[in-house]
Amino acid sequence: MKLFHRLKLDSLLLPLIALLVCLGAWAxxxxxxxxxxxxxxxxxxxxxxxxxxxxxDLPSPTETWIASKPYIVEPLAKRGELxxxxxxxxxxxxxxxxxxxxxALLIGTPIGFFLGLSKNxxxxxxxxxxxxxxxxxxxxxxxxxxxxSGMKILDANxxxxxxxxxxxxxxxIAICAMWPTVLNTAVGVRAVPQDYLNVAKVxxxxxxxxxxxxxxxxxxxxxxxxxxxxxxxxxxxxxxxxMLIGKPGVGGFLWQQYNANSFAHIIxxxxxxxxxxxxxxxxxxxxxxxxxxx
Amino acid sequence: MTPILELFKLxxxxxxxxxxxxxxxxxxxxxxxxxxxxxxxxSGCGKSTVLSMVAGLTDITxxxxxxxxxxxxxxxxxxxxxxxSPCLLPWMTAMENVMLGVDxxxxxASKQERRELAEYYLxxxxxxxxxxKFPGELSQGMRQRVGIARAFALQPKMLLLDEPFGMLDSxxxxxxxxxxxxLWRRNQLTxxxxxxxxxxxxxxxxxxxxxxxxxxxxxxxxxxxxxxxPRSRADILADPRYMDYRNHLLEFLNERSHIRPSHSxxxxxxxGTHAIHDPKTGPFMTPTS
Numbered sequence: 168m169k170l171f172h173r174l175k176l177d178s179l180l181l182p183l184i185a186l187l188v189c190l191g192a193w194a195x196x197x198x199x200x201x202x203x204x205x206x207x208x209x210x211x212x213x214x215x216x217x218x219x220x221x222x223x224d225l226p227s228p229t230e231t232w233i234a235s236k237p238y239i240v241e242p243l244a245k246r247g248e249l250x251x252x253x254x255x256x257x258x259x260x261x262x263x264x265x266x267x268x269x270x271a272l273l274i275g276t277p278i279g280f281f282l283g284l285s286k287n288x289x290x291x292x293x294x295x296x297x298x299x300x301x302x303x304x305x306x307x308x309x310x311x312x313x314x315x316s317g318m319k320i321l322d323a324n325x326x327x328x329x330x331x332x333x334x335x336x337x338x339x340i341a342i343c344a345m346w347p348t349v350l351n352t353a354v355g356v357r358a359v360p361q362d363y364l365n366v367a368k369v370x371x372x373x374x375x376x377x378x379x380x381x382x383x384x385x386x387x388x389x390x391x392x393x394x395x396x397x398x399x400x401x402x403x404x405x406x407x408x409x410m411l412i413g414k415p416g417v418g419g420f421l422w423q424q425y426n427a428n429s430f431a432h433i434i435x436x437x438x439x440x441x442x443x444x445x446x447x448x449x450x451x452x453x454x455x456x457x458x459x460x461x
Numbered sequence: 462m463t464p465i466l467e468l469f470k471l472x473x474x475x476x477x478x479x480x481x482x483x484x485x486x487x488x489x490x491x492x493x494x495x496x497x498x499x500x501x502x503x504s505g506c507g508k509s510t511v512l513s514m515v516a517g518l519t520d521i522t523x524x525x526x527x528x529x530x531x532x533x534x535x536x537x538x539x540x541x542x543x544x545x546s547p548c549l550l551p552w553m554t555a556m557e558n559v560m561l562g563v564d565x566x567x568x569x570a571s572k573q574e575r576r577e578l579a580e581y582y583l584x585x586x587x588x589x590x591x592x593x594k595f596p597g598e599l600s601q602g603m604r605q606r607v608g609i610a611r612a613f614a615l616q617p618k619m620l621l622l623d624e625p626f627g628m629l630d631s632x633x634x635x636x637x638x639x640x641x642x643x644l645w646r647r648n649q650l651t652x653x654x655x656x657x658x659x660x661x662x663x664x665x666x667x668x669x670x671x672x673x674x675x676x677x678x679x680x681x682x683x684x685x686x687x688x689x690x691p692r693s694r695a696d697i698l699a700d701p702r703y704m705d706y707r708n709h710l711l712e713f714l715n716e717r718s719h720i721r722p723s724h725s726x727x728x729x730x731x732x733g734t735h736a737i738h739d740p741k742t743g744p745f746m747t748p749t750s
Contacts, residue, residue, distance in 0.1 A: 362544065362546060362548040363548065363550060365518050365536075365542075365544070365548065366548050366550065366561075368517070368518060368536040369516065369517075369518070369536050369537075369538065369540070369541075369542045370538050370561060370562045370565045370566075370615075371536065371537050371538055371565065372561075372565060376565075380550070380553075380561060381550065384550070384552040385550075385552075
């Protein structure tokens with residue numbers, strides 16, 4: 168037992184046990200295919216596949232693996248618009264998320280600063296923010312479609328490179344992901360120690376200098392917490408958005424495979440979304456901790 | 462000689478539901494150019510509020526302040542302030558912290574000149590080798606040295622010190638007092654300092670202003686300390702007058718600080734162990750010694 172602790176095996180072994188338990192539970196409730204060959208009334212031999220189990224249509228772990236293999240083994244393949252390797256889908260989703268996320272930061276950070284600096288601004292806009300904040304991405308997307316209807320940016324060949332649905336997608340991601348940035352920036356600005364503001368006052372720093380030399384550096388750790396939470400939300404929203412507008416990406420793939428009764432690929436998509444979301448969060452935490460110590 | 466700083470009936474009151482709470486009431490004080498004046502008083506008596514008003518960090522609610530012939534009521538780099546906690550910006554090196562002020566005041570000078578000025582003051586306070594360290598890498602005493610360098614590098618008309626050594630151990634404190642005195646002597650800078658340390662006040666000042674207890678704090682008494690300069694700690698400690706000054710200050714703080722001269726209340730005879738409680742002055746004082 169002592170050796171066990173010394174090698175820190177528990178932090179490796181325990182998650183592994185939990186994983187096996189989950190896989191076992193999954194295998195238990197998933198359906199099993201049984202293929203029978205029968206001779207029907209016409210005298211022909213027919214193979215019949217029936218699925219039985221607690222959730223008959225749920226593919227088992229092995230079935231999921233076999234069905235997902237082509238997407239994982241060739242992660243960058245492009246066989247068709249909605250039949251691409253899983254990394255390629257991830258890349259497409261990430262690209263859209265990045266655009267919407269930066270839009271969210273670009274709008275959210277200044278709003279956060281105004282909220283943090285002005286009590287009257289907070290009094291005026293806080294009720295609106297509190298009402299808009301819990302609105303689901305599914306509700307924003309149609310509004311985005313209306314807002315940007317008829318929008319078209321064409322390339323040299325006359326093909327649409329950026330249309331209404333793209334604009335609506337960006338709008339939805341930005342407006343949903345913005346709130347943590349807005350609120351955390353506001354808290355960070357309000358938390359700037361009076362001592363630092365006194366330094367600015369004594370030195371008669373200009374407004375811009377106070378902003379860049381004192382307010383932003385001081386609020387940065389809070390802002391980064393907001394940025395990290397915003398990225399998490401942006402990644403949540405992307406799936407819903409892709410499902411609704413049918414864009415290729417992890418979410419689009421998920422919805423298409425559901426419609427194609429290819430249930431194993433739904434699980435593949437879910438796991439991909441989870442893993443990518445986890446990696447994004449870890450990466451942001453790393454950057455965040457770097458700013459916290461500085 | 463015309464005073465460089467005149468405080469005329471300086472008052473501070475905060476509005477409360479029960480009417481204004483008067484912290485400082487009609488504080489009068491004049492500072493001659495080059496003078497070192499210390500304000501001493503019990504904690505919470507409002508001495509820091511006075512300094513904060515002179516620095517322009519707290520609004521004055523009554524009376525006026527005249528600095529070098531001009532009425533002032535806002536903060537500015539013509540008054541260098543050293544706070545109790547050094548108030549360094551942790552994301553900047555010692556050098557950058559000093560440069561922040563220097564850049565602001567000497568924007569016409571070349572980058573090289575400004576850097577040299579900051580380097581000079583950092584070297585004088587004994588941080589020649591630690592200019593590029595961040596506040597987090599410096600000890601409390603070293604941070605306060607940066608704070609002092611920052612205030613002097615502005616080459617202000619006046620220096621304001623708010624219990625600058627209050628958070629330091631006594632050895633570091635004595636070291637920094639010497640650093641401060643040396644800088645003060647070289648720059649001939651009028652200085653107003655707030656402290657609650659009697660020995661510090663005697664060692665550094667030309668005059669010690671004793672404040673009565675708050676609320677409605679005002680000047681209770683002023684003591685001149687005519688020791689010749691430059692001073693050495695050993696000489697002052699050996700001087701027979703030292704004990705007299707010390708006793709004078711302690712006697713005020715322990716026995717007279719609750720009596721306000723402007724009201725000229727009858728003095729309560731202190732007999733026995735009865736606690737004296739003056740409802741007007743608030744704090745419950747037990748006679749000592």
